[in-house]
Amino acid sequence: MTIEAELKARVREPERLVTRLAAWAGAPGRVEVYRDVYFDRPGGELSAGGAELRVRTVTGEAGARTVLTYKGAAVRRVLRRLDVADADLTVELYTDAVTRARSRI
Template identity: 65%
Template sequence: MIEAELKARVHAPEAVMRQLDERTAARVEVYRDTYYDRPDGSLEKGDQELRVRTVHGVDSTRTVLTYKGAAVDEDSGSKPEHETQVADAEEAHAILRGLGHVEVIAFEKRCRNYAFEARGRQMLATLVRVPEIDGTFLEVETLVDEDDVPAALADIRAVLAELGLGPEDLTRELYTDAVRAQRT
């Protein structure tokens, strides 16, 4: 499946949060993301991602291993995504290191997740703050087959417009790049 996704900088986060709260209840979570690559950096060079994400919620903690392939849509950066929950975060890290992968960056994301249906699609809108980066971001995504990516992105743009976000607010900047820039 392809994760059709758009990310926008949010200039009025309280207003967007109120609108999303009217749609559905939020799931407040803190993500601890650790990205891995091969020692030669070939995953990043190939526009691929390998990540271990530990999600700390109000009532539980879970860890997810994710691989994202190269973008299938250059304008949005939408990518094929393969994800599975793992029972033990430390074992997942140990397996990746044992296979020769190296940690390239780790950071925290503070998220308010909103799952809802719009335009006949299951969508997830996530308000994101990364403590090391200025600003608030909104990610809106849905999982689709590759041939449905353009239509899904149009539906996501419509949801963003309903929330007061337009094309000028969209960004392809990666959190990993922004955090790296802050740390140097």
């Protein structure tokens, strides 16, 4: 069984955060542009059931790729949203979350 887990944080200083994450990763990140097109039935049955159907095109240095994705209703979904003003704290939170997630696999 797959469990999807996300940790989202609103970032007030994106440039500083990108610099800190590049230092943490030991390399600069890659820039990708996502274009999503979502589909549902006329009565909204997919979204009402917790599902989604989308076509995602990702464009980056390596070119473009397009993926059709259907996500069924999550059996268990862990989602955390934070509003963090400090880029250093954001990096620490993500690092801690990744470490904890890996220890459970």
